[in-house]
Amino acid sequence: MLKKIGLVLVVMLVALALWQRELVSYGWMQARGQLRILWNTQPVNEVLADPAYPDSLKKKIELIREIKRFSVDSLGLEPSGSYESFYNQHGKPILWVITASEPYELIARKWHFPIIGTFSYKGFFEKDKADTLVAELKREGLDTRIGEVSAWSTLGFLHDPILSSFLDRSEGSLAELIIHELTHGTLFIKDNLEYNENLADFVGEYGALRFLAWKYGTNTAQYTNYLATKAFYERYDEHILHGTRLLDSLYHSFKPKTPLVVKDSLKWKTIRQIVDSSDTLTDQRITTAVRSVKKRRISKLNLPNNAYFIGYLTYRKQQNRFRQEFKNRFGSNFKRYLTYLKETYPSL
Numbered sequence: 001m002l003k004k005i006g007l008v009l010v011v012m013l014v015a016l017a018l019w020q021r022e023l024v025s026y027g028w029m030q031a032r033g034q035l036r037i038l039w040n041t042q043p044v045n046e047v048l049a050d051p052a053y054p055d056s057l058k059k060k061i062e063l064i065r066e067i068k069r070f071s072v073d074s075l076g077l078e079p080s081g082s083y084e085s086f087y088n089q090h091g092k093p094i095l096w097v098i099t100a101s102e103p104y105e106l107i108a109r110k111w112h113f114p115i116i117g118t119f120s121y122k123g124f125f126e127k128d129k130a131d132t133l134v135a136e137l138k139r140e141g142l143d144t145r146i147g148e149v150s151a152w153s154t155l156g157f158l159h160d161p162i163l164s165s166f167l168d169r170s171e172g173s174l175a176e177l178i179i180h181e182l183t184h185g186t187l188f189i190k191d192n193l194e195y196n197e198n199l200a201d202f203v204g205e206y207g208a209l210r211f212l213a214w215k216y217g218t219n220t221a222q223y224t225n226y227l228a229t230k231a232f233y234e235r236y237d238e239h240i241l242h243g244t245r246l247l248d249s250l251y252h253s254f255k256p257k258t259p260l261v262v263k264d265s266l267k268w269k270t271i272r273q274i275v276d277s278s279d280t281l282t283d284q285r286i287t288t289a290v291r292s293v294k295k296r297r298i299s300k301l302n303l304p305n306n307a308y309f310i311g312y313l314t315y316r317k318q319q320n321r322f323r324q325e326f327k328n329r330f331g332s333n334f335k336r337y338l339t340y341l342k343e344t345y346p347s348l
Contacts, residue, residue: 172229195318198316209230240312
């Protein structure tokens, strides 16, 4: 009887693998990449005790520990076993994410995954696999974008390591990053990526300001520089989101018989205007801050396509909603607000 049950299970697993061959293959590839990283991590305590590592690196690791404690004690995020190990990237990227969009609509290509739901991006630990998917999407006529990822969250399923690239960040940027990822481990709603990412961005920025004020004070360079950076990118975000509305209006004006050459001409003319007019945004950041975050800005040399704007909609579209709800309904009491969110939106 046990042999028969075992045989049935094997047949079922083989059938599942054949039916969902692409998904199984992708899942194995991602699991292998994640395990490779976890296998090559080093416990933080060993790093801190190792004289081969510079004091500057150790100070940033200690700062991450402080940020974690603050996130739990002062913000009310869930305790996490993440960021207790260290992975040295040796200056190399380790994860690439692909987004894609229809060429004349701001509609993202979506991918479906078991348990965690639907995503408007797909990640790869192997660059050649990412490039292969980009080529396939382009053959379908989609706008595509591929970007290196600075961090990710396994939503508490695994203990995520500190990546060596984290340690190049300023104090405010590092706090925002860690709190963003810990927010995913606290609250993550299936099939609602835009909500999850906007919430994590909101909590990351709010939490970073709270942490910097607590650790350094509000009259310090760490706090004022992060505040200036945040204010600049709020203006920049609104500029790009206004651009998405312009593009959306343009695309809705196209008729079924509008020639492709006309669509292309109007599309790229509008995108060029969005890019050129970004120069009017005022910037009060100090030089070091500009160097640390300038990569987020769009390039005039290589105009962005719809996939770039899709990314902004995914991460930034709902920021005002969270700010207003937090202030008006909860009197800027973050723990009350987080409790409400947990009760209203059951997480994975």
